[in-house]
Amino acid sequence: MSKARDSFLRTGFVHVALIAYTLVSLFPVFLTIINSFKDRNAIFRAPLTIPTPQTFSLIGYETVLGQGDFATYFQNSFIVTIVSIALVLLFGAMAAFALSEYRFRGNTVMGLYLAIGIMIPIRLGTVAILQGMVAANLVNTLTALILVYTAQGLPLAIFILSEFMRTVSDDLKNAGRIDGLSEYSIFFRLVLPLVRPAMATVAVFTMIPIWNDLWFPLILAPAEATKTVTLGSQIFIGQFVTNWNAVLAALSLAILPVLVLYVIFSRQLIRGITAGAVK
Amino acid sequence: MGSLQLKSIRKAYGSHEVLKGIDLEVKDGEFVIFVGPSGCGKSTLLRTIAGLEDATSGSVQIDGTEVGHVAPAKRGIAMVFQSYALYPHLTVKDNMGLGLKQAGAPKAEIEDKVGKAASMLSLDPYLARRPAELSGGQRQRVAIGRAIVREPKLFLFDEPLSNLDAALRVNTRLEIARLHRSLKATMIYVTHDQVEAMTLADKIVVLNAGKIEQIGSPMDLYNRPANVFVAGFIGSPQMNFIEGARLGDSSAKTIGIRPEHMALSRESGDWKGKVVHVEHLGADTIVYIDSEQAGTITVRLFGEHRYAPDDIVYATPTVGSMHRFGDDDRVLA
Numbered sequence: 001m002s003k004a005r006d007s008f009l010r011t012g013f014v015h016v017a018l019i020a021y022t023l024v025s026l027f028p029v030f031l032t033i034i035n036s037f038k039d040r041n042a043i044f045r046a047p048l049t050i051p052t053p054q055t056f057s058l059i060g061y062e063t064v065l066g067q068g069d070f071a072t073y074f075q076n077s078f079i080v081t082i083v084s085i086a087l088v089l090l091f092g093a094m095a096a097f098a099l100s101e102y103r104f105r106g107n108t109v110m111g112l113y114l115a116i117g118i119m120i121p122i123r124l125g126t127v128a129i130l131q132g133m134v135a136a137n138l139v140n141t142l143t144a145l146i147l148v149y150t151a152q153g154l155p156l157a158i159f160i161l162s163e164f165m166r167t168v169s170d171d172l173k174n175a176g177r178i179d180g181l182s183e184y185s186i187f188f189r190l191v192l193p194l195v196r197p198a199m200a201t202v203a204v205f206t207m208i209p210i211w212n213d214l215w216f217p218l219i220l221a222p223a224e225a226t227k228t229v230t231l232g233s234q235i236f237i238g239q240f241v242t243n244w245n246a247v248l249a250a251l252s253l254a255i256l257p258v259l260v261l262y263v264i265f266s267r268q269l270i271r272g273i274t275a276g277a278v279k
Numbered sequence: 280m281g282s283l284q285l286k287s288i289r290k291a292y293g294s295h296e297v298l299k300g301i302d303l304e305v306k307d308g309e310f311v312i313f314v315g316p317s318g319c320g321k322s323t324l325l326r327t328i329a330g331l332e333d334a335t336s337g338s339v340q341i342d343g344t345e346v347g348h349v350a351p352a353k354r355g356i357a358m359v360f361q362s363y364a365l366y367p368h369l370t371v372k373d374n375m376g377l378g379l380k381q382a383g384a385p386k387a388e389i390e391d392k393v394g395k396a397a398s399m400l401s402l403d404p405y406l407a408r409r410p411a412e413l414s415g416g417q418r419q420r421v422a423i424g425r426a427i428v429r430e431p432k433l434f435l436f437d438e439p440l441s442n443l444d445a446a447l448r449v450n451t452r453l454e455i456a457r458l459h460r461s462l463k464a465t466m467i468y469v470t471h472d473q474v475e476a477m478t479l480a481d482k483i484v485v486l487n488a489g490k491i492e493q494i495g496s497p498m499d500l501y502n503r504p505a506n507v508f509v510a511g512f513i514g515s516p517q518m519n520f521i522e523g524a525r526l527g528d529s530s531a532k533t534i535g536i537r538p539e540h541m542a543l544s545r546e547s548g549d550w551k552g553k554v555v556h557v558e559h560l561g562a563d564t565i566v567y568i569d570s571e572q573a574g575t576i577t578v579r580l581f582g583e584h585r586y587a588p589d590d591i592v593y594a595t596p597t598v599g600s601m602h603r604f605g606d607d608d609r610v611l612a
Binding site: 175178180181190 | 357
């Protein structure tokens, strides 16, 4: 933005709006984190104050970590999220490449068919999915969750990636063909590195709903060994008594991994290496 | 090594025919250039030769072998693209060596060939760099180097100079001409720039709307255009076309005279007219005249001349420089 065109007032308004939005979005996270470090009475008496030496307490974290199973829950969440992202990216990118690169009968129809998944929520099929999983003997396995999440993430991934792949220069792919690269090498070695920023975007969009999901873990894999963090935290929420310290501590801990993954992916967003490939 | 035969090549996208029966023979060591306006099918033809597009019908033979079902990498060709199409994640050296590496050549041989090509194109100092760290001209040289390393039977160039600026374009043009002399390889080159075509080619193929209009040496096309299209396409400024009837020649539908084949005088001449516009280019002066007999005509004079709009002038065509075209737009004997 050039200075000549922007008045002080206008940039001021833009910043006020952005700061306000930032505060609104960060406030619940902030509240969760500060309250997770307080004792039970302080949480209810003064929920908006930061922990003081009198009210500071790690009881929530002690409960969560002392529960023992939480390491397993985290591990489950991690496995499900990472494997699902990997599968969504791999199959999504391959389908997108086929749709954008090859002319075949029914190309457009196939693209539309794959995009319909964006519009229809996968939860509508819960009963059928559950029946299917029961029949396949996959209930209470992480595989069940991974399969469902991969299916859930694919439509958006294919939609976004096929748009990006159309922008990859045909000349580059053709140069690869003349140099004797197979279609697989063209895909993995030429095209994928060039759409890395788009892959990162897709990874972030895929990751967050999976990590936060409560529905499918509850239905498909509620066993102790396959619980995810989100489901695991529910044990502290009872019908009559809720262990708020533990809930807030569990939620604060659950933010961390997702934050780390986000940082990893967002670095990819910035690092474009297309410059210099073609004009 | 390095001849090419095309026999009635047709290419259609659905019902839209892009190539309408192309027959062409390219001899070993020839430099052949396809020219034509945008959308005439010249790039499609080149891609068909490369195997990047399949012809709908017809046969492509390289060195007498039918290559219709041979993969691009196995056809013994190399291609240089308009957008360079370098692999962004590989160094210059790896870019140039990838083709050989894929073909399973031993490391020492790759080193040797890449080294030779790099010194031929003075790319030695840049071998360890990536394409992003090179200028446009250097990138195009790498792209040419990548083609040389493969030692192909056939070099294919797809508008390789279009992305370069004017000065670099001349340099790279000279470089390509020099390469052709030293490698003695068969080259096929696509361009819409007739200067490139005239300066580089042994043989020019003029294409229009998916058909070959004329094949010939640059001077053939300039001196003996076979039809109105070629006459108008080759030469700049464009040839003047005058209706035959206006000049009292009832046997020819159209008469063509090149702007440089006319003399201009203030006193007397064949066609009287008024100057509409003058362009001073230093070496040339281009005068646009609205004449009574011949309509609007362009005259190209060598050197500087002091004409101004609204001057009354007389234009006279040089004897024997007229091209006469019949009703079918083909040249009359």
